[in-house]
Amino acid sequence: xxxxxxxxxxxxxxxxxxxxxxxxxxxxxxxxxxxxxxxxxxxxxxxxxxxxxxxxxxxxxxxxxxxxxxxxxxxxxxxxxxxxxxxxxxxxxxxxxxxxxxxxxxxxxxxxxxxxxxxxxxxxxxxxxxxxxxxxxxxxxxxxxxxxxxxxxxxxxxxxxxxxxxxxxxxxxxxxxxxxxxxxxxxxxxxxxxxxxxxxxxxxxxxxxxxxxxxxxxxxxxxxxxxxxxxxxxxxxxxxxxxxxxxxxxxxxxxxxxxxxxxxxxxxxxxxxxxxxxxxxxx
Amino acid sequence: xxxxxxxxxxxxxxxxxxxxxxxxxxxxxxxxxxxxxxxxxxxxxxxxxxxxxxxxxxxxxxxxxxxxxxxxxxxxxxxxxxxxxxxxxxxxxxxx
Numbered sequence: 001x002x003x004x005x006x007x008x009x010x011x012x013x014x015x016x017x018x019x020x021x022x023x024x025x026x027x028x029x030x031x032x033x034x035x036x037x038x039x040x041x042x043x044x045x046x047x048x049x050x051x052x053x054x055x056x057x058x059x060x061x062x063x064x065x066x067x068x069x070x071x072x073x074x075x076x077x078x079x080x081x082x083x084x085x086x087x088x089x090x091x092x093x094x095x096x097x098x099x100x101x102x103x104x105x106x107x108x109x110x111x112x113x114x115x116x117x118x119x120x121x122x123x124x125x126x127x128x129x130x131x132x133x134x135x136x137x138x139x140x141x142x143x144x145x146x147x148x149x150x151x152x153x154x155x156x157x158x159x160x161x162x163x164x165x166x167x168x169x170x171x172x173x174x175x176x177x178x179x180x181x182x183x184x185x186x187x188x189x190x191x192x193x194x195x196x197x198x199x200x201x202x203x204x205x206x207x208x209x210x211x212x213x214x215x216x217x218x219x220x221x222x223x224x225x226x227x228x229x230x231x232x233x234x235x236x237x238x239x240x241x242x243x244x245x246x247x248x249x250x251x252x253x254x255x256x257x258x259x260x261x262x263x264x265x266x267x268x269x270x271x272x273x274x275x276x277x278x279x280x281x282x283x
Numbered sequence: 284x285x286x287x288x289x290x291x292x293x294x295x296x297x298x299x300x301x302x303x304x305x306x307x308x309x310x311x312x313x314x315x316x317x318x319x320x321x322x323x324x325x326x327x328x329x330x331x332x333x334x335x336x337x338x339x340x341x342x343x344x345x346x347x348x349x350x351x352x353x354x355x356x357x358x359x360x361x362x363x364x365x366x367x368x369x370x371x372x373x374x375x376x377x378x379x
Binding site for chain 1: 325379
């Protein structure tokens, strides 16, 4: 009964939008946003160190943390990681490989994605860059939401574990606009349930929606891709975003749509300084 | 008595949705949902209601088809209203 009442309170908070303090809008200042973002979470969870946020709900709940530590003995993403390593090393039909498309042969670079490509005038995510690499070498693109893409990004994240997110916003008004678009998408309510990303991941991290504990938005992408028990498999950032939209009864956009890439840009930027922990496991 | 049944029957025929009613209601719902799409804010439930309308029409159940179309239109209009409202309202949630 108590749990039921608690769930009702959480839903009421979501529905009525109990928001963090808001002041009048001013000119875009991503660095100030990131400081405010990190301050908000560290004040909300004063016992956590900044780097703990990359562990999502496991950082917050002691019981879940113990379960997770057990799970990490034989991590469920391990098969995907091995597959990704093999896929990454496998040459394309033209003899080239993924390593030819990325700085440092693609090793230890996850923390630099997404970035704003001033030539293309858009945000390039790691998933997009992988498919661009494939297509440039005459290979068909992979699904953004399925296992193969998750395997590749799992391997690349693994080679960056511990490296802090280092997302840059170049001195280009288009980059700032992309960042602002991502921020707007993050805070905008959508779907029949009238939730924004922030409704769950800013206003209610640590609270439960049914059996799930909501993760803080800070550090949420550092653990990607993730093995989700709920999915019974691996999921990419694209899968996470489209699923979030569906869960609030909003029609998802196409994976890697501009809005999703900009959202990833925003969320990654405000988590600058937090270490890459992917691939991760989540309930 | 027979006349009463005839009148009642005629009334129910007039009250029932026709194929033309369905087509008009469905077109209105689709137009509203297209507008929501232009705002990048369609709802899954609108799509479901549109599909339900089409299924009912294919089975000749035009009452149900009209009702589902009207529901779809109302949902699409709500999603448009949400997108319009959120153009400014999102700022209230921002961490600063």
